[in-house]
Amino acid sequence: MDYQIGALAKRLGVSADTLRFYEKNGLLAPSKRSESGYRLYSDKDQQTLSFILRAKSVGFSLAEIKELISLDQNKVDFACGDVKELVDLKRAQIQTKISELQAFERSLKVLSDACCGGDESALNCSILQTLEDDGGLYGISK
Amino acid sequence: MDYQIGALAKRLGVSADTLRFYEKNGLLAPSKRSESGYRLYSDKDQQTLSFILRAKSVGFSLAEIKELISLDQNKVDFACGDVKELVDLKRAQIQTKISELQAFERSLKVLSDACCGGDESALNCSILQTLEDDGGLYGISK
């Protein structure tokens, strides 16, 4: 039911140092301590850590994750609408990032499709020529 | 035709310091210097900077961007296949990230759809309850 820091760290593939760091920064405190002061994490703590790692893996900063998590701790101070607004804001940010990634991937695909991929020198590689010249990958100007 | 560092920085919304930093780290050197040593950037330099910023905005590290750009400078040492392989690797990484983002967005949408978004206290907000409980956002365990 309860894990020591090393066991939880191992289960989710992070270091014990990282868990201490998350605690220091208000993201995840163990729900208990043993008599001797050892951190004891519950299954729910593990789920929270899962959430943190998943959010992190898709580009949320620890500060953003903390904001989302801490809504829960201070829910008395908020309305349903506040919570929903925050979640929808994050969704919009994710969608923007997805669109950017898709545009970039399409650009790279155009490059890749035009290249023969053979063994000869890259001196005349169409990819590099496109990188050098106008248009192409640069098509979507900043 | 040629911009000083401040002009290029302003055009693309970065600082002059950032451009000096990119130069020091081998990402973008101005194609010329004035008599007095001022950096002079060409239109092509501007396009390279555009590329750097776009790649950065979708999550590439400067090291990755540098690798892509420096292929061009050392093209004699590579084969067409090497270049294509690098581009395709980046594409696969982008696609992975897109999939992760889409899964996360779907999770958040489920949460958002279930919340009334009203003015009343968030004490019973379904979003926060899901964050607290099993499953839901945590459904895809790490």
Next chain:
DNA sequence: ATAAACCTTAGAGTTATATCCAAGGTCAAT
């Protein structure tokens, strides 16, 4: 010919996100 607004370099400082280390306490097994 002087002021304002540029530019130069070298190097120090910042923020986010960890990671490592030292000195020591705890626990389980032999």
Next chain:
DNA sequence: ATTGACCTTGGATATAACTCTAAGGTTTAT
């Protein structure tokens, strides 16, 4: 009761990607 694998804290160090400072040179306008 000693060994080895855990754990504790506080503080130093690391990496990426900037950002700022100091001390000074250049350009342009008045």
